Amino acid sequence: MKIWIDADACPRVIKDIVYRASARLGIPVCLVANNDLSRAHSPLVSSVRVSASDNAADDYIVEHAAPTDLVITADIPLAARIVARDGVAIDPRGDVYTEENVGERLSTRNLLNELREAGIVQGGPEPLGMTDRQKFASALDRLLTRRLKERR
Template sequence: MRLVIDGDGSPVKTATIEVAEQFRLEVVIVTSIDHYSKKEYPAFVKFVYVDPGFDSADYKIVSLIKPTDILITQDYGLASLTLKKAAHVLHQSGLEYTPLNIEPLLDQRYFSSKMRQAKQKTKGPKPYTEADREHFKAVLTNLVEKSLADR
């Protein structure tokens, strides 16, 4: 099992790495070369850098994801593409994407996009808080524990 992160703009990299360390899991962070960092990470954290461009990281993740992986992404489109390929797909809020909830989420994204094109005001996401991060970490920990127990 690996924890794969859609890394461009993810606020849960550190929390995910902490959970991975607890369970001795590999973390794969897929991100644009534009986000290259010299920051030191533990040896179990691997970076996959992709060319800048629309959906480059998403296409790479789709090609890398395995049936035992847990993917962390806030991208509904990527989530929909990987639901059948990954063991679990998780949003940074702690919501697990499922075949039952992905279609309404994609519909919501579509309608919000249409509203913005029509110059209508839409709400953006609330600022991500430490409480949000702790909630995500607890959900991820439970999911990993359950996945390891089911093996």
């Protein structure tokens, strides 16, 4: 099992939570981004720099993540691709993407993008708050615990 992080837009505090879980459980982490990344000083944490082309990081993660891995991303199209391959993805706010919810989230995302382009809606999601961090940490712990039990 490995944890993949779509790292270009992943908040530092979320990466730190993942690094702590990785160290505690001995699970490798791979950050994928199209720019240089600072990373934790741990042999369990690696990084991959991909080209700056659209979806390069997403494509890399989809090509390399196994169904037993966990992907952390706020990118709903990437999450949809992971779920379609029977993988597990979680967003930085602690919401787990599933077959049941990813299609609806993708539709909502597309609608909001259209409304933003038309100038009807402005802005994006609220900043990550303490509740979001706690929800993420709890969801991550639950997913990793379940995955580790499945491996035994």
